[in-house]
Amino acid sequence: MSLLAAFESLSASSTSGVLLDLSAVVMLLCAFAALGSKLFDRYVAYYALQSIVLSLAAAVVAHALGQADLWALAVLTFLIKGIGIPLATRRFLLDRLDLRRDVAISTGLSTSLIIGAFLTAFAYLAIRPSTLPHALVASAVVPLSTAIILLGGLCMVVRRHTIAQLIGWLILENGVFLGAITLTATFPFIVEAGIFLDLVAAVLIMITFVSGLAHRLATAAAPELRGLRH
Amino acid sequence: MTVLVVLVPVLPLLAALSPLVGVRARGLGVALAGGGLGALGCAIAVAVQVGRHGAFHAFSGFIYVDSLSAFFTLTVALVVTLASVGSIAYLRTEEEREELNLLQLRLYAIGFALFAGLMLASLETGNLGLLWVLIEASTLASAVLVGLEAKASSLEAAWKYIIISSFGVTMALVATLFLYYAASSLSLSPNQRLTWPALFAHATLLQHDSLRLAFLLAVIGYGTKVGLAPMHTWLPDAHSEAPSPASAMLSAALLNTGMYAIFRFQAIALPELGRYTNHVLLVFGFASIVIGALFMVRRGNFKRLFAYSSIEHMGIVSVALGFGGVLGVYGALLHTLNHAIGKCVLFLTSGEIVHRWRTRDATKVSGALAAAPIAGGVLLLASLAIVGSPPFGLFLSEFTIVRAGFHGSSPLAFLLLALLVLAFIAFARTTAAMATGEPVESEDATAPQSVVAAIPLLAGMAALLLLGVWIPGGLNDLIMHSIGAIR
Numbered sequence: 001m002s003l004l005a006a007f008e009s010l011s012a013s014s015t016s017g018v019l020l021d022l023s024a025v026v027m028l029l030c031a032f033a034a035l036g037s038k039l040f041d042r043y044v045a046y047y048a049l050q051s052i053v054l055s056l057a058a059a060v061v062a063h064a065l066g067q068a069d070l071w072a073l074a075v076l077t078f079l080i081k082g083i084g085i086p087l088a089t090r091r092f093l094l095d096r097l098d099l100r101r102d103v104a105i106s107t108g109l110s111t112s113l114i115i116g117a118f119l120t121a122f123a124y125l126a127i128r129p130s131t132l133p134h135a136l137v138a139s140a141v142v143p144l145s146t147a148i149i150l151l152g153g154l155c156m157v158v159r160r161h162t163i164a165q166l167i168g169w170l171i172l173e174n175g176v177f178l179g180a181i182t183l184t185a186t187f188p189f190i191v192e193a194g195i196f197l198d199l200v201a202a203v204l205i206m207i208t209f210v211s212g213l214a215h216r217l218a219t220a221a222a223p224e225l226r227g228l229r230h
Numbered sequence: 231m232t233v234l235v236v237l238v239p240v241l242p243l244l245a246a247l248s249p250l251v252g253v254r255a256r257g258l259g260v261a262l263a264g265g266g267l268g269a270l271g272c273a274i275a276v277a278v279q280v281g282r283h284g285a286f287h288a289f290s291g292f293i294y295v296d297s298l299s300a301f302f303t304l305t306v307a308l309v310v311t312l313a314s315v316g317s318i319a320y321l322r323t324e325e326e327r328e329e330l331n332l333l334q335l336r337l338y339a340i341g342f343a344l345f346a347g348l349m350l351a352s353l354e355t356g357n358l359g360l361l362w363v364l365i366e367a368s369t370l371a372s373a374v375l376v377g378l379e380a381k382a383s384s385l386e387a388a389w390k391y392i393i394i395s396s397f398g399v400t401m402a403l404v405a406t407l408f409l410y411y412a413a414s415s416l417s418l419s420p421n422q423r424l425t426w427p428a429l430f431a432h433a434t435l436l437q438h439d440s441l442r443l444a445f446l447l448a449v450i451g452y453g454t455k456v457g458l459a460p461m462h463t464w465l466p467d468a469h470s471e472a473p474s475p476a477s478a479m480l481s482a483a484l485l486n487t488g489m490y491a492i493f494r495f496q497a498i499a500l501p502e503l504g505r506y507t508n509h510v511l512l513v514f515g516f517a518s519i520v521i522g523a524l525f526m527v528r529r530g531n532f533k534r535l536f537a538y539s540s541i542e543h544m545g546i547v548s549v550a551l552g553f554g555g556v557l558g559v560y561g562a563l564l565h566t567l568n569h570a571i572g573k574c575v576l577f578l579t580s581g582e583i584v585h586r587w588r589t590r591d592a593t594k595v596s597g598a599l600a601a602a603p604i605a606g607g608v609l610l611l612a613s614l615a616i617v618g619s620p621p622f623g624l625f626l627s628e629f630t631i632v633r634a635g636f637h638g639s640s641p642l643a644f645l646l647l648a649l650l651v652l653a654f655i656a657f658a659r660t661t662a663a664m665a666t667g668e669p670v671e672s673e674d675a676t677a678p679q680s681v682v683a684a685i686p687l688l689a690g691m692a693a694l695l696l697l698g699v700w701i702p703g704g705l706n707d708l709i710m711h712s713i714g715a716i717r
Binding site for chain 1: 359377407
């Protein structure tokens with residue numbers, strides 16, 4: 001199958017493969033930076049940067065495989081995840097609620113970074129390149145995207161503010177997407193588009209809920225949300 | 231046939247347009263009920279057709295209906311119908327009391343219609359990627375319903391719901407990726423590698439490690455939607471804060487949709503992974519039953535009680551699937567249908583009680599039988615039904631499941647039996663106290679029963695009773711064919 005031949009061109013030694021690996025590493029660093037940042041502004045900026053690098057990675061794969069719908073996804077990623085969502089978050093949440101600092105981390109900054117390092121190591125141990133069929137993609141990308149998924153999850157767990165949790169979920173989603181474009185670049189376009197649509201709708205609804213909560217409670221930090229404990 | 235299959239989700243979706251033509255509460259409710267009834271009619275026709283001619287597929291597997299999807303479509307359509315008729319009364323009462331403004335009423339209609347339509351659509355696709363997209367989309371629509379009342383508590387529940395299920399469902403997306411990946415060595419087209427019949431036909435050739443990861447992540451991911459412990463934490467909050475017809479939809483339709491996805495993944499994983507899949511389901515199932523039963527002991531918010539009961543029942547379905555065999559899967563499917571009807575009736579009744587007593591606290595409600603004979607009577611009978619006492623349908627299905635456990639001579643069947651008894655006592659103790667005793671003196675509590683609100687309650691109870699004494703031949707065939715479709 002010609003597609004398999006195309007995947008060969010994404011092996012670790014090719015130029016596209018190297019670029020893909022590099023993007024994945026930068027994305028992982030962004031996830032760490034977000035995990036460690038104390039300012040909301042920076043937190044959102046790191047997410048935006050990560051998304052832009054993700055769109056580059058998508059473009060690299062699109063170029064290597066010559067797939068038009070992947071190009072469309074790269075552009076969509078850039079416009080929506082790289083620009084749209086960070087702007088909307090800043091405009092509707094950070095500015096309106098006058099949020100600057102979020103030091104509310106339930107474990108302490110250094111502890112959460114150390115846990116993050118452990119999770120990254122775990123991702124490498126769990127997804128050994130040997131478990132992956134050889135014909136496919138730069139094999140470093142899969143453990144890297146797993147690590148990004150775990151770091152996004154960690155952000156959701158340790159961060160206390162609802163907005164920080166929202167961004168954590170988006171970082172996680174970026175990890176999934178990175179895995180998706182490399183592992184399964186040939187996903188039917190209708191499915192990819194649907195995933196994207198869901199993401200956008202989810203973010204819009206979440207932003208509405210958060211601003212509604214902030215309006216009602218004058219704070220939307222998750223620990224204050226204990227009205228429903230039985 | 232294509233038209234019929236497409237109409238099932240489209241008819242409820244059409245009701246989402248009703249706010250555009252500027253109708254008020256009554257019109258919105260009638261539009262929803264019309265959509266629900268239409269969907270139920272089409273779902274029955276689809277089930278009959280599938281029973282006669284076998285699985286139907288179109289658009290390279292994007293539409294795929296076999297007996298299993300027909301069974302779940304029928305179940306969900308039934309719930310949508312009952313809940314949409316219940317919505318007529320809900321919308322009218324809220325409008326009269328002016329607790330919701332017109333915008334909120336319209337949002338309710340749109341959210342309800344989207345929720346119902348997307349769920350039905352997700353059951354009719356053979357493409358596992360599209361299944362994911364539709365289930366996530368229905369989650370979003372239902373989150374709007376949970377947060378509808380815009381009180382701090384309902385927004386909090388909605389936030390918790392959307393963030394936890396988004397996380398969970400994202401795991402299900404990773405599962406779908408790994409499944410796609412597990413099929414990468416097969417000579418299938420990219421689209422077929424996501425399509426159920428193709429994957430199922432090649433189930434023994436899938437790559438072992440990826441498949442195992444895919445199955446585990448699918449159980450965790452879709453299990454979050456199903457409310458399997460320990461991923462259940464969103465469920466009691468969302469169910470207790472949502473408007474009652476929406477709670478009925480969450481508990482009786484959404485959870486089943488998630489379960490449907492788990493059925494599919496297990497069927498694909500079973501040939502290659504074998505008993506491993508059963509063990510995973512047993513672990514999550516028993517954890518859910520234990521959590522559900524323990525939290526039901528506490529007396530307090532009765533909608534939370536019903537929600538914990540849903541966790542318990544989803545655990546029972548999961549355990550039944552874990553026991554496996556024809557008997558186990560038969561029990562699981564029958565229990566899905568019975569629980570859907572029973573819980574739908576209970577949540578609609580809870581809406582009636584919330585309106586009359588203006589509280590969700592079980593200790594403040596008493597004498598429901600005397601004050602409101604229909605609501606009180608249904609509360610008592612539906613409670614008996616849901617805890618699995620004869621002559622209702624759930625007795626039969628729980629009995630089948632326990633038998634399936636003994637059939638595999640598993641000591642776990644004794645554990646299941648003991649937990650069912652615990653759940654019985656915990657649940658009935660609260661609801662019996664609500665139905666009996668001295669009624670509280672208040673005008674609302676003894677207000678005359680509205681006919682529209684009574685219809686779904688009585689219809690649901692009749693169905694439960696019927697399923698307890700007699701399983702229609704057509705339904706039996708449908709379940710047997712469903713088992714055939716996944717074995």
